[in-house]
Amino acid sequence: MTDSDNPVVAPPGTEHPHPPVPDEVPKPIRRSKKSATNENIEEMGSTEVPSAKSNVHVMTIIGQIEGHMVLPPQNKTTKYEHIMPQLVAIEQNPEIEGLLLLLNTVGGDVEAGLAIAEMISTMSKPSVSVVLGGGHSIGVPIATSATYSFIVESASMTIHPIRLTGLVIGAQSSFDYLEKMQERVNKFVVTHSNVSEKIWKEMLYRTGELSRDIGTSVIGRDAVQYGLIDAVGGVSQALGKLREMIKAQKESERIKQ
Amino acid sequence: MTFWTIVPMEIVMSGAEITPAYEEIEYSGVRVVVEKLSSAECRIVRVISTEPNDYLRPEVQPGKMLTYHVGDVV
Secondary structure: OOOOOOOOOOOOOOOOOOOOOOOOOOEEEOOOOOOHHHHHHHHHOOOOOOOOOOOEEEEEEEEEEEOOOOOOOOOOEEEHHHHHHHHHHHHHOOOOOEEEEEEEEEEEEHHHHHHHHHHHHOOOOOEEEEEEEEEOOOHHHHHHHOOEEEEOOOOEEEEOOOOOOOOOOOOHHHHHHHHHHHHHHHHHHHHHOOOOHHHHHHHHOOOOOOOOOOOEEEEOHHHHHOOOOOEEOOHHHHHHHHHHHHHHHHHHHHHHO | OOEEEOOOHHHHHOOOOOOOOEEEEEEOOEEEEEEEOOOOEEEEEEEEOOOHHHHHOHHHOOOOEEEEEOOOOO
16 A cells, blocks of 8 residues: 555554553643744744854843842842852853853842852953943942943942841841941952942942932943943943953963963 | 842832742753743743753753643653
8 A cells, every 4th residue: 555645634544543641740842843033032032043152151130139039920030049050151161251241130139149249250251241221239249240341321320228128127236237248248349340448338328319218329431430330331342342351361371381 | 138129129029929839840851940830831940950051051041931741752
C-alpha cells in the first residue's frame, strides 16, 4: 500500500488506537514553537533580537529593588538573588568584557541594593552606569558603584534619609539602627563618587525641596556638578566610555604579560 | 529589612495579602522556582543553581511563562 500524500488526514487504520497516556507529573514545555522574535514581542513587548554576540552585557535595574521579601505583584522589581549570580557569571565569562547598567529605579531594599552595588564595584571588568528617568534612594549607590557613571539630562535622583516605614517598632534602638543603615549608604556613596561627605549630608537633610520629605532632588547636570555622577550622557557616550575602558584594560593586561 | 524608596509604602504594599503559590521544578536541566498561575500555566520566579552561567541563560530568566502540557514530549 502506498502512503497517502494528504498531509492533513492520516490514512485509515493508522490513527493512534489510544491517546497518549498522560504523565503523572506534567512537564512544562515552551509555550509554542514560535520564533524568539515573536515570543519577545508577545511576552516582553520588546522587538529587540540580538543578532550577534556582544562583548558587553546590559543589566537593567528597574522598579523596586526587591530584597528579603517578595513584593506584591503590581511592583516591577529587580531581584537581587538573580542579579548577584549573574554578576558572578559576567565576571568570570571570558566572552564578556564590560558591563552596562541601565538604571530607572525608585529605590527599594537597602541591603539588597547595597549588595548589588558592592558586587558591581568589586568586579574586575569595567562597568558603566546610565541613570535614565530616575535613580532614587538606594538607586544612588548603585549608580555610583560602576567604574564610570552617566546621567541623561532629564533624569532625576532623589536623595533623602532612610525612614521608618513598614513593620518597624519605633524605639530608640531602631533609630540608632536606621542611623547605622544610613551611615553604610553614606560611606558607600562618598567612597565611590566624587561627592564630599559634607555635600552629601547637606543634600540628604535639606528642607523645602521635596514636598513629602526632607532631602534633595537632583536633575541631570546638577548630579554631575555635585560630584555624584561622573558625566552627562546617554547610550552612545556610555558605550563609548565602556569600549575605551575595555581597550585600556586589555592593554594594561598585555603590558603585564 | 528596610525599604528606602520614593514610592509611598501603602502603594508598595497594596496587594500583599495575596500569597503566590510557589513550586520548585526542573526545567531544561536547571532547578527553578515557579509561580503557579493556573493548572496549565506557571511563571519562573527564580533560578536555583551553582553554575553561574545558568543565570545568563535566556530560557530560564525570571518572568518566563511555562505551560504544562499533559503527555507532551518535552
